[in-house]
Amino acid sequence: MKxxxxxxxxxxxxxxxxxxxxKVNKKNILGYSNIYLFNENKTFNIKxxxxxxxxxxxxxxxxxxxxxxxxxxxxWIFQQLIKLYFPLLQSESENVLVxxxxxxxxxxxxxxxxxxxIFTVSGEFHPPYFEHMLRVHPExxxxxxxxxISHHMLFNKKKLTSMFExxxxxxxxxxxxxxxxxxxxxxxxxxxxxxxxxxxxxxxxQDKIKIRELKWSDENCINQDILENYDFFSLPYxxxxxxxxxxxxxxxxxxxxxxxxxxxxYYLFFSKKI
Numbered sequence: 001m002k003x004x005x006x007x008x009x010x011x012x013x014x015x016x017x018x019x020x021x022x023k024v025n026k027k028n029i030l031g032y033s034n035i036y037l038f039n040e041n042k043t044f045n046i047k048x049x050x051x052x053x054x055x056x057x058x059x060x061x062x063x064x065x066x067x068x069x070x071x072x073x074x075x076w077i078f079q080q081l082i083k084l085y086f087p088l089l090q091s092e093s094e095n096v097l098v099x100x101x102x103x104x105x106x107x108x109x110x111x112x113x114x115x116x117x118i119f120t121v122s123g124e125f126h127p128p129y130f131e132h133m134l135r136v137h138p139e140x141x142x143x144x145x146x147x148x149i150s151h152h153m154l155f156n157k158k159k160l161t162s163m164f165e166x167x168x169x170x171x172x173x174x175x176x177x178x179x180x181x182x183x184x185x186x187x188x189x190x191x192x193x194x195x196x197x198x199x200x201x202x203x204x205x206q207d208k209i210k211i212r213e214l215k216w217s218d219e220n221c222i223n224q225d226i227l228e229n230y231d232f233f234s235l236p237y238x239x240x241x242x243x244x245x246x247x248x249x250x251x252x253x254x255x256x257x258x259x260x261x262x263x264x265x266y267y268l269f270f271s272k273k274i
Contacts, residue, residue, distance in 0.1 A: 001030070001031050001110070001112060002031065002095065002112040002115065003031055003032070003033045003093065003095075004031060004032055004033065004093055004094075004095035004096060004097050004111065004112075004154065005032060005033055005034045005035070005036060005090070005092055005093040005095070005096050005097070006025075006029065006032045006034070006035045006036065006096075006097050006099060007035075007036045007037075007038070007052075007083070007086050007087070007096050007097070007098050007099075008022075008035070008036070008037050008038070008098070008099055008100070008101045009038045009039070009079040009082050009083060009098075009101070010037055010038065010039045010042075010044070010101045011039070011075060011079065011101070012039070012042075013237040014101040014102055014237065015039075015042070016242065016243070016244040017101065017102050017235065017237075017242055018037075018044070018046070018101050019046065020104075020268045021101055021102060021103060021104055022035070022046065022049075024104045024105060024106070024274055025099060025103070025104065025105050027108075028105040028106065028107060028108050028109055029097070029099070029105055029109055029111075030108055030109060030110050030111075031110065031111060031112065032097065033092070033093060034050065034092060034093070035048065035049040035050065036049070036050050036051075036052050036086070036090070037049050037050070037051055037052065038051070038052040038054075038082055038086070040054050040061050040078075052086065056086075056089060057081075057082060057085050057086075057089070058085070058174065058176065059081065059176050061074070061075070061078050064077055064078040064081065064180065065078075067180040067181070068180065068183065068185075069183075069185035070185060070188065073188065073189075073190075077180070077183070077190075077191065080179075080191065080192070080193040081176050081179065081180075081193070083098045083153070083155075083193050084155075084160065084175075084179075084193050084197070085176070086098075087155035087156075087157055087160055088155075088157060088160045088161060088164065093157075094156060094157050094158065095117070095154060095155065095156050095157070096154075096155050096157075097111055097152060097153075097154050097155075098152060098153050098154075098155060099151070099152040100151040100152065100234060102151075102234045102235050102236055102237065103151045103152060103232055103233070103234045104232055104233055104234070104235070104274065105231070105232040106226075106227060106230055106231060106232055106233070106274065107231050107232075109214075109231065109232070111154050113210050115208070116208055116209055116210045117154050117156060117201075117208065117209050117210070118154065118209075118210045118211075118212055119148065119153070119154065119198055119201075119209055119210070119211055119212070120150040120152065120212055120213070120214050120216075121146035121147055121148060121150060121198075121211055121212070121213060122146075122147045122148070122149050122150045122216075123147065124147050124149045125147055126149075126189060126192070126195075128184060128187045128189065128190050128191075129189075129190075129191060129192040129195045129196075130142045130195070130199075131184065132182050132183060132184065132190055132191040132192075132196075133195065133196050133199065135182035136167055136178055136179060136182045136196065137166060137167050137170055139166070139203075140196065140199065140200060141199070141203070142199055143199045143202040143203045144199075144202060144211075146198070146202075146211055147195065147198075148192070148194040148195045148197065148198030148199070149192060149194055149195060150194070150214070150216065151216075151232075151234050153193070153194045153197060153198070155197065156201075159197075159200075159201050159204070159205055160197070162204060163175075163196075163197065163200045163201075163204075167179075179191065214231035214232065215229065215230045215231050216230055216231055216232045216233055216234075217230065217233055217234075218233070218234045218235075218236050218239075219233045219234065219235060219239070220235075220236075220239035220240075220241045220260060221241060221260045221263055221264065222235070222263065222264050222267040222268075222274070223263075227267075227273045227274060235264065240254070240257055241257055241260040241261050241264055242261065242264060243261055243264055243265040243268060243269070245257070245258075245261050246258050246261040246262065246265070249261060
């Protein structure tokens with residue numbers, strides 16, 4: 001089995017969920033060697049993980065923020081570039097699996113079939129992502145009906161290098177500059193690193209990848225159906241039903257959400273099924 005490293009960008013809203021997701025994913029993500037964590041302002045003290053310093057990257061959050069018209073989305077776009085650049089710049093592994101920090105893999109999951117990299121696809125379709133891709137490079141087209149938005153992506157260093165070089169040769173400037181300049185300022189969600197990479201490798205390296213579907217969803221309440229029938233799920237911050245949201249919901253009179261927080265607390269802290 002081919003080995004790879006794990007990389008998680010951890011936003012401030014995900015600090016409280018990180019240890020729970022890591023515990024589950026260490027058990028069920030098969031084939032990883034090292035785990036790397038990134039937050040611009042925080043260092044995590046988690047056993048057998050390595051923190052990545054912001055100076056590792058050729059751009060800063062302030063740079064991205066200055067380039068992006070919608071300042072409220074600066075952090076979201078910044079972490080996209082972080083996810084793209086870390087697999088390229090690190091020297092430990094040819095392959096890096098990027099996993100969103102609020103994702104829980106519930107089944108043992110492989111990411112290689114022989115020498116082929118496996119890509120999980122979804123049914124989510126957002127046209128602005130593909131419009132952005134075309135502005136990045138006119139050959140970066142939608143190659144099939146599968147979508148790459150599934151909260152994780154396996155990046156290969158050589159394939160990323162190929163994608164970056166194609167863009168930089170065309171525009172004669174760094175990839176991250178082109179990526180930012182191609183953003184439509186009127187769109188709230190204007191670009192996707194996962195979508196861009198999936199469709200690039202689908203065109204240029206079709207014989208070296210494999211597409212699959214897994215059962216997953218974004219959830220607000222963990223339940224038996226999810227644990228028994230899903231391959232993975234995410235527990236997004238915007239659901240306001242994570243364990244640390246309990247007292248906030250109580251203060252606001254959102255007692256149903258507070259109750260769901262207790263259910264999620266049970267599964268995350270005490271249940272042996274997750």
